[in-house]
Amino acid sequence: MLAAGAATAATLAAGCGSDHATGGVRVPGAVVPATGAADERGDTPAPAPAPKPQAVLIGDGSTSDTGAQPHQPVPDRLQPGRRPPQFVVFSWDGAGELDNGLFARFRRLAQEHDAKMTFFLSGLYLLPESKKDLYRPPQHRAGASDIGYLSDQHIRDTLENVHAAWLEGHEIGTHFNGHFCGSTGVGKWSPEEWDSEIQQAMDFVTNWRTNTGFTDLPALPFDYRKELIGSRTPCLEGQRNLLPTAVKRGWRYDSSGNGTQVWPQKIQGGALWDLPLQSIPFPGHTFQVLSMDYNIMYNQCGPNTKADPALHPGFQTQARDAYLMGFDRTYNGNRAPYVIGNHFEEWNGGIYMNAVEDVLRTIAGKPEVRLVSFRQLVDWLDAQDPAVLRKLQTLAPGQAPAGGWEAFLGAPAGAGAPAGS
Numbered sequence: 001m002l003a004a005g006a007a008t009a010a011t012l013a014a015g016c017g018s019d020h021a022t023g024g025v026r027v028p029g030a031v032v033p034a035t036g037a038a039d040e041r042g043d044t045p046a047p048a049p050a051p052k053p054q055a056v057l058i059g060d061g062s063t064s065d066t067g068a069q070p071h072q073p074v075p076d077r078l079q080p081g082r083r084p085p086q087f088v089v090f091s092w093d094g095a096g097e098l099d100n101g102l103f104a105r106f107r108r109l110a111q112e113h114d115a116k117m118t119f120f121l122s123g124l125y126l127l128p129e130s131k132k133d134l135y136r137p138p139q140h141r142a143g144a145s146d147i148g149y150l151s152d153q154h155i156r157d158t159l160e161n162v163h164a165a166w167l168e169g170h171e172i173g174t175h176f177n178g179h180f181c182g183s184t185g186v187g188k189w190s191p192e193e194w195d196s197e198i199q200q201a202m203d204f205v206t207n208w209r210t211n212t213g214f215t216d217l218p219a220l221p222f223d224y225r226k227e228l229i230g231s232r233t234p235c236l237e238g239q240r241n242l243l244p245t246a247v248k249r250g251w252r253y254d255s256s257g258n259g260t261q262v263w264p265q266k267i268q269g270g271a272l273w274d275l276p277l278q279s280i281p282f283p284g285h286t287f288q289v290l291s292m293d294y295n296i297m298y299n300q301c302g303p304n305t306k307a308d309p310a311l312h313p314g315f316q317t318q319a320r321d322a323y324l325m326g327f328d329r330t331y332n333g334n335r336a337p338y339v340i341g342n343h344f345e346e347w348n349g350g351i352y353m354n355a356v357e358d359v360l361r362t363i364a365g366k367p368e369v370r371l372v373s374f375r376q377l378v379d380w381l382d383a384q385d386p387a388v389l390r391k392l393q394t395l396a397p398g399q400a401p402a403g404g405w406e407a408f409l410g411a412p413a414g415a416g417a418p419a420g421s
Helices: 102-112 129-134 152-167 191-206 208-212 239-248 293-301 309-331 347-364 374-382 386-392
Strands: 056-058 063-065 086-094 118-121 171-174 272-274 277-281 288-290 338-343 369-371
Touching: 086 102, 086 309, 086 347, 086 374, 102 152, 102 347, 118 152, 152 171, 152 208, 171 191, 171 374, 191 208, 191 239, 239 272, 272 374, 277 309, 277 338, 288 293, 293 309, 293 338, 293 347, 309 338, 309 347, 338 347, 347 369
Parallel strands: 086 118, 086 338, 086 369, 118 171
Antiparallel strands: 056 063, 277 288
16 A cells, blocks of 8 residues: 555556456546426426437448437526536446446446446447557557457447447547557657547447448447547546647547546636546545546555455445545535546456445435536536636635525525525
């Protein structure tokens, strides 16, 4: 375990570092459907759905246009004097389905609690190893990858879960491809090299049928050219040169940074929402840790994914409590959106998966909590009065308005302060 007092521990192990194909690890690196009656949280119900249009296949039939995504809320403006809802985003890096069934497990959990999530899909998880030379990573040989390749069966399983996830209302973002970190990693890439990496990630999603030869699976039900609006980089590296490329591609947000629990702001001249992982309390220590499973593990036992089983119960409790302390700080404070990052991994016996499931179950039923995707969050942010957002951005982590929300956000005389829309 890293020594207590390492004030920068949260950033030393920033981001993720899983190798789904080999099990290796690299260091650095609820919203309800908008149908039916409006609920007490203030969402405006969408009109009854029109008959579903016939799917229009795109390209080789790997993807299709099936119309508007189901189960999306209609964002309303926060009314004067109303307390903001508490948004929580559970996000997943890589999003490949293996024998452990974690993708399906967390889809089921989300359905139980009307939660929506963001899955940052690694493009290589849809490319067979036999076709690996199709991948031309910047500054690396053709076919190189630090996360390996999935088996044909796991590619099938991933496609089936991505297909179902989108229909359930979840977002499909990107975690790019080869997951290169460190001195020869994505932090060295130029904007042009990032553009190449993005295009290849999109191509692997939009051409999986040609690349795999699978003819018995349906097309993915979305146009990835429109669906893809945000990302998280490998190991949280390389954001500076990624951002100009993301803007040119019309993306709406990025989640590759290290941040604190404050209301998000736009960057790149107001073109992108910056939605980083956040520093949260780490039980038993004076320093904080990033709100991601890998970072919590790294601060418990370094990059060791098979620590002494006797330590697992304590590690799981510590991970759960860290997430809950982060939630409580913002829920009872400034109500800044809370971002949690995860991987479909069974590190240390799967304790981090158990911890994050426990957290979701604990917070899902709390008043004014909305478990949303990044897309849904930026839809809501973009619907707000910019002056209101500027006021919210003045609140420090954990800081509730001294005079209450009604006074802070200017309620009309006599108005109450229930949760906002």
